[in-house]
Amino acid sequence: MANYTISGSPHVHSTENTRKIMYRVLLALVPALLVAIYYFGWYALRLTLVTVATCMLTEWLIQKFLIKGPVTITDGSAAVTGLLLAFNVPANLPIWMAIVGSIVAIGIGKMPYGGLGKNPFNPALVGRVFMLVSFPTAMTTWPQAQPIFEKGFFADAVTGPTPLGILKESGLQTIQQMDHMQFLDMVLGNRGGAFGEICAIALLLGALYLIARKVIDIATPLTILLTVFAFTGIFFLIDPTHYIAPWYHLVYGGLILGAFFMATDMVTTPMTLQGKILFGFGVGVITVVIRLWGAYPEGVSFAILIMNAFTPLINKAFKPQVFGVVKPSKK
Amino acid sequence: MNPIKTFKKGGVHPEENKFSADQPIQDFPMPKQLIVPLGQCLGAPAECIVKKGDRVLTGQLIGTAKGFVSANVHSPATGTVAKVDVVMDHTGYYKPAVFIDREDQDEWVPGIIQTDQLLTDIKLDAKAIIDKVKECGIVGMGGATFPTHVKLMVPEGKKAEYIIINAAECEPYLTCDYRLLLEKTQEFLVGVKILMKAVGTDKGIIGIEQNKMKAIELLDKTIAEHRDLYKGIEVQPLKTKYPQGGEKQLINAITGRMVPSGKLPIETGCVVVNVASTYAIYEAVQKNKPLIERIVTVTGKSVAKPSNFRVRFGTPADLLIEAAGGLPEGITDVINGGPMMGKSVSVTNFPCIKGTSGILLMTLKEAQDRRQTNCIRCGRCAKACPMGLQPFLLHKVAKLNDFDETEKNHIMDCIECGSCEFTCPANIPLLDYIRYGKAKTGAIIRARSQK
Numbered sequence: 040m041a042n043y044t045i046s047g048s049p050h051v052h053s054t055e056n057t058r059k060i061m062y063r064v065l066l067a068l069v070p071a072l073l074v075a076i077y078y079f080g081w082y083a084l085r086l087t088l089v090t091v092a093t094c095m096l097t098e099w100l101i102q103k104f105l106i107k108g109p110v111t112i113t114d115g116s117a118a119v120t121g122l123l124l125a126f127n128v129p130a131n132l133p134i135w136m137a138i139v140g141s142i143v144a145i146g147i148g149k150m151p152y153g154g155l156g157k158n159p160f161n162p163a164l165v166g167r168v169f170m171l172v173s174f175p176t177a178m179t180t181w182p183q184a185q186p187i188f189e190k191g192f193f194a195d196a197v198t199g200p201t202p203l204g205i206l207k208e209s210g211l212q213t214i215q216q217m218d219h220m221q222f223l224d225m226v227l228g229n230r231g232g233a234f235g236e237i238c239a240i241a242l243l244l245g246a247l248y249l250i251a252r253k254v255i256d257i258a259t260p261l262t263i264l265l266t267v268f269a270f271t272g273i274f275f276l277i278d279p280t281h282y283i284a285p286w287y288h289l290v291y292g293g294l295i296l297g298a299f300f301m302a303t304d305m306v307t308t309p310m311t312l313q314g315k316i317l318f319g320f321g322v323g324v325i326t327v328v329i330r331l332w333g334a335y336p337e338g339v340s341f342a343i344l345i346m347n348a349f350t351p352l353i354n355k356a357f358k359p360q361v362f363g364v365v366k367p368s369k370k
Numbered sequence: 371m372n373p374i375k376t377f378k379k380g381g382v383h384p385e386e387n388k389f390s391a392d393q394p395i396q397d398f399p400m401p402k403q404l405i406v407p408l409g410q411c412l413g414a415p416a417e418c419i420v421k422k423g424d425r426v427l428t429g430q431l432i433g434t435a436k437g438f439v440s441a442n443v444h445s446p447a448t449g450t451v452a453k454v455d456v457v458m459d460h461t462g463y464y465k466p467a468v469f470i471d472r473e474d475q476d477e478w479v480p481g482i483i484q485t486d487q488l489l490t491d492i493k494l495d496a497k498a499i500i501d502k503v504k505e506c507g508i509v510g511m512g513g514a515t516f517p518t519h520v521k522l523m524v525p526e527g528k529k530a531e532y533i534i535i536n537a538a539e540c541e542p543y544l545t546c547d548y549r550l551l552l553e554k555t556q557e558f559l560v561g562v563k564i565l566m567k568a569v570g571t572d573k574g575i576i577g578i579e580q581n582k583m584k585a586i587e588l589l590d591k592t593i594a595e596h597r598d599l600y601k602g603i604e605v606q607p608l609k610t611k612y613p614q615g616g617e618k619q620l621i622n623a624i625t626g627r628m629v630p631s632g633k634l635p636i637e638t639g640c641v642v643v644n645v646a647s648t649y650a651i652y653e654a655v656q657k658n659k660p661l662i663e664r665i666v667t668v669t670g671k672s673v674a675k676p677s678n679f680r681v682r683f684g685t686p687a688d689l690l691i692e693a694a695g696g697l698p699e700g701i702t703d704v705i706n707g708g709p710m711m712g713k714s715v716s717v718t719n720f721p722c723i724k725g726t727s728g729i730l731l732m733t734l735k736e737a738q739d740r741r742q743t744n745c746i747r748c749g750r751c752a753k754a755c756p757m758g759l760q761p762f763l764l765h766k767v768a769k770l771n772d773f774d775e776t777e778k779n780h781i782m783d784c785i786e787c788g789s790c791e792f793t794c795p796a797n798i799p800l801l802d803y804i805r806y807g808k809a810k811t812g813a814i815i816r817a818r819s820q821k
Contacts, residue, residue: 041714042716042717043595043700043701043702043703043704043714043715043717043718044703044714044734044737045462045714045715046714046717046737047787047799047801047802047805048711048712048713048786048801049709049710049711049712049789049792049801050703050705050709050710050714050732050737050789051384051542051709051710051736051737051738051792052738052740052791052792052794052797053382053384053387053792053793054797055750055793055795056740056743056795056797057743057744057746057795057796059795060746060748060795062786111743114743116746125647153744154744155743155744155746156744156745156746156747156796157744173726196452237510305746305747305748306746306747310747310749310752310760311749311752312746318444358760359752359755359758359759360758361631361757361758361759361780361783362379362618362622362628362629362631362756362757362758362783363628363629363630363631363633363757363783364619364630364631364758364780364783365630369421
């Protein structure tokens with residue numbers, strides 16, 4: 040007589056799995072990558088290939104030879120880290136620095152904690168901040184966006200400051216006089232900066248896809264953007280000759296990239312809606328504080344990393360309301 | 371039609387796969403021998419009152435309820451008791467059962483009305499109805515098999531405002547309740563009236579998922595045609611969403627009330643009864659007929675003829691599978707019930723009992739026991755949980771045997787619907803660990819309250 044599988048219910052499963060989620064994130068980043076290749080040519084492509092390959096190789100080496108456990112590099116999470124890392128650095132960054140950054144991202148930011156799902160901090164940001172403090176010059180020498188058909192696929196890029204850099208160093212008047220620093224340039228990506236962050240439209244396109252596929256929740260990015268808008272808006276209203284209009288803050292720097300693709304990382308951010316809103320608020324406030332008064336022109340990565348550290352606490356504080364349990368009144 | 375309602379928290383939407391929805395109920399021929407388990411309800415098994423060699427009539431009492439939460443068992447056929455022995459039932463354990471060698475002709479116990487005529491006049495009073503329900507061994511036939519008479523006895527100081535009929539049939543694949551609603555509409559509605567009389571309310575609400583539009587329309591039409599007869603009965607369409615038919619979810623969807631944690635549904639003034647049980651109550655009260663048969667859906671993606679059979683208890687399931695086109699190639703999972711809450715069985719010849727709502731056959735690919743990966747803390751399980759729990763956390767603390775934490779995080783509120791595990795992208799067997807934690811935590815709580 041045949042014997043059948045005995046297992047606990049449920050006996051059916053949704054078709055969702057981790058790999059699909061990760062590949063959707065990769066897919067969502069493709070438009071921004073194409074824009075980056077359009078503006079930075081070979082440098083962007085080379086850098087992306089290096090970081091993705093290094094991240095996957097590092098994970099493979101660690102799983103194979105240090106942990107001696109199952110190898111899961113095909114789940115796409117290492118590739119996501121690599122791609123996001125590339126998005127966060129200047130396109131002309133020396134290759135060896137990108138390799139070091141990738142090794143740090145996976146080797147220090149992710150695997151020591153137990154790999155996928157166990158890391159407290161966003162690995163790509165760990166790699167990025169490590170590079171920022173180790174190679175400050177290379178990490179802040181930004182190539183200017185220049186379409187490849189104007190200069191060729193392999194051409195060297197002209198370097199120059201990012202909008203936030205100009206704002207920090209030279210003040211509001213300077214940036215207002217530069218005609219290629221207008222709002223539309225910012226949205227289309229025609230500006231200097233880390234290569235994945237420049238084109239708001241491409242990033243938002245990817246983000247919309249992720250929201251539609253329910254991979255990310257809009258609550259976190261929305262709160263971040265609203266907080267930054269409101270916070271910088273207050274200062275703009277107080278002194279418009281000194282502070283730039285809040286809508287510029289939304290498209291400057293890595294805010295869109297950070298808000299939609301890194302502050303929504305499931306592993307390192309809170310689970311409940313209230314938690315997500317608090318997290319987003321924290322990221323927004325810290326970002327603005329660094330941008331307006333900090334030593335660095337941009338603060339999104341630091342803000343997300345700092346809030347990552349609060350995630351376990353936020354998760355403890357904001358639990359879902361249990362069905363049929365009445366909260367004891369605080370009298 | 372009333373506006374569509376649904377429960378407030380969580381839920382998932384698995385593929386519906388109601389293949390047998392258009393198959394009329396067929397009377398299943400009885401085999402030569404029926405194997406009737408004595409434990410057919412949640413709670414204590416019945417005590418056997420027949421012995422080898424006894425001749426029993428159809429509908430004759432063969433096992434008496436033992437204890438408060440227990441139900442009588444009746445003979446589903448006329449014949450001779452071959453032996454009282456054990457049989458492997460759907461739980462996979464050997465349980466006591468009465469083996470009956472059947473005679474060709476049914477000889478019913480005198481007093482049981484045999485006609486198919488609709489009897490709408492309810493002669494019994496509330497107490498007599500409940501006694502009759504108890505006597506006839508009626509249990510919750512959605513699968514939980516909780517004795518119905520216990521539910522109907524409204525405790526002192528409480529009041530039943532509503533009878534809610536659970537016709538959601540939110541389990542994918544199953545169609546037994548749907549067929550019964552279509553084919554025994556009037557009998558079912560009289561059953562609702564009986565229930566309303568039993569608990570002393572004039573409001574009865576039938577909750578049906580909107581994927582059963584035909585049943586909703588038919589019920590609405592029948593009630594409209596016989597307005598005097600079915601006064602107070604309402605049909606409430608519900609969103610097709612699992613677990614719409616969970617008792618607490620159903621009450622929440624229909625009345626907006628929430629059963630307090632750790633309390634019974636009567637706290638909200640509701641008594642919830644399943645469709646098949648309601649029909650059984652009609653037969654018991656109006657026709658004096660004990661519960662000896664039910665509708666069983668035999669189904670699966672690769673099953674040749676998905677069917678709905680009227681089956682006498684004790685009929686081995688493999689005969690039903692045979693009648694539905696035989697066991698398809700590559701079946702690895704045989705499930706007693708639906709895919710979300712049904713229990714997998716190791717053999718196909720287990721006897722059908724009061725809780726057998728369906729027999730579902732699945733291949734390895736459908737059942738997809740895929741490799742488990744790390745939790746990525748996506749929170750989908752918490753979002754899907756209709757009880758507002760955190761399955762990822764319960765799973766973790768149960769695994770660590772930390773039963774203080776499981777209790778603090780309301781593990782006992784889990785209804786084991788399986789939505790969390792269904793939705794988990796890392797394929798973590800969340801519910802397996804939560805069930806384990808629940809059993810251990812429950813034992814600790816009981817031990818503590820006995821001190």
